[in-house]
Amino acid sequence: MDNKKLENKIKSINNYFSVKIIGKTYLKNKIFAINKIFNKNFRWVVITGGIHAREHLTCDLICYFLERLKKIKSLPYNISFVPLVNPDGAGLVLNGVKNLKQKAGLLAINKSGDFSLYKANARGVDLNNNFDANFDKNFSGIYRPSPHGYYGEKPFSERETRALRDWTKKISPFFTISYHLKGEEIYFDFFQDELRRERDKKIAEVFAKSTGYKIKSTQKCSSGGYKDWCVQKLKIPALTIEVGNDRFSHPFPKSELKQICAQNKNIFKDISAALKIFEKYNV
Numbered sequence: 001m002d003n004k005k006l007e008n009k010i011k012s013i014n015n016y017f018s019v020k021i022i023g024k025t026y027l028k029n030k031i032f033a034i035n036k037i038f039n040k041n042f043r044w045v046v047i048t049g050g051i052h053a054r055e056h057l058t059c060d061l062i063c064y065f066l067e068r069l070k071k072i073k074s075l076p077y078n079i080s081f082v083p084l085v086n087p088d089g090a091g092l093v094l095n096g097v098k099n100l101k102q103k104a105g106l107l108a109i110n111k112s113g114d115f116s117l118y119k120a121n122a123r124g125v126d127l128n129n130n131f132d133a134n135f136d137k138n139f140s141g142i143y144r145p146s147p148h149g150y151y152g153e154k155p156f157s158e159r160e161t162r163a164l165r166d167w168t169k170k171i172s173p174f175f176t177i178s179y180h181l182k183g184e185e186i187y188f189d190f191f192q193d194e195l196r197r198e199r200d201k202k203i204a205e206v207f208a209k210s211t212g213y214k215i216k217s218t219q220k221c222s223s224g225g226y227k228d229w230c231v232q233k234l235k236i237p238a239l240t241i242e243v244g245n246d247r248f249s250h251p252f253p254k255s256e257l258k259q260i261c262a263q264n265k266n267i268f269k270d271i272s273a274a275l276k277i278f279e280k281y282n283v
């Protein structure tokens with residue numbers, strides 16, 4: 001979904017959550033954090049979606065989580081959802097450039113009027129490469145604005161990554177989950193020391209068991225990601241969860257959303273288990 005649909009969704013659930021605008025994008029879209037506070041002394045978890053434009057179905061998945069959460073009276077942690085980190089990109093994928101003032105520049109980045117496979121933000125930066133985590137290791141070989149894989153001029157050159165960085169630092173979560181599409185895989189590693197690696201792997205295993213997804217190592221080919229930054233700089237467990245079966249291609253069929261929601265329905269129980277593991281290790 002795009003930011004407009006998300007705003008309508010937020011209006012319909014406003015009574016159950018506290019909603020904050022954590023940033024504004026190049027195309028003047030708001031970036032929302034939707035928060036559920038069970039107890040102000042509890043630790044936080046951050047759950048993000050839609051950092052890659054064409055993966056905006058993860059925003060729909062988070063809306064499903066919000067509906068579920070409406071009915072839950074208590075949990076041992078607080079949750080902050082950032083359902084659509086890249087609203088400009090999602091808008092381009094779903095609505096194209098139409099009458100945008102920035103049309104010419106966007107067409108020059110995309111080299112086509114078809115934005116259905118676009119991943120970057122409206123400045124042609126891949127936001128999940130723009131975090132300060134081994135930023136100099138450019139694995140894409142792309143050095144200019146592009147529909148995907150451009151890291152940006154420097155870490156946090158983008159409004160969206162600065163917004164997510166500042167919000168994350170402010171609430172200081174014990175754990176973060178980033179939803180991406182596709183592959184039914186879970187990534188957790190980014191050069192942790194031995195004990196933290198053991199802790200983070202145990203948490204990944206909780207989610208692998210409940211979703212049926214496979215744990216995969218990506219640390220040899222990943223840099224600049226939100227998960228990478230959380231692990232390296234904040235030293236907390238952080239998962240990237242790639243939902244959606246690989247037999248489908250992008251643009252990913254929306255009809256699969258039901259199956260994806262079913263696979264991820266235990267999320268709140270799994271985060272409770274993650275919290276127990278986190279507290280047990282105390283590293």
Ligand SMILES: [Zn+2]
Nearest residue numbers: 052055180181
């Ligand atoms: Zn992605």
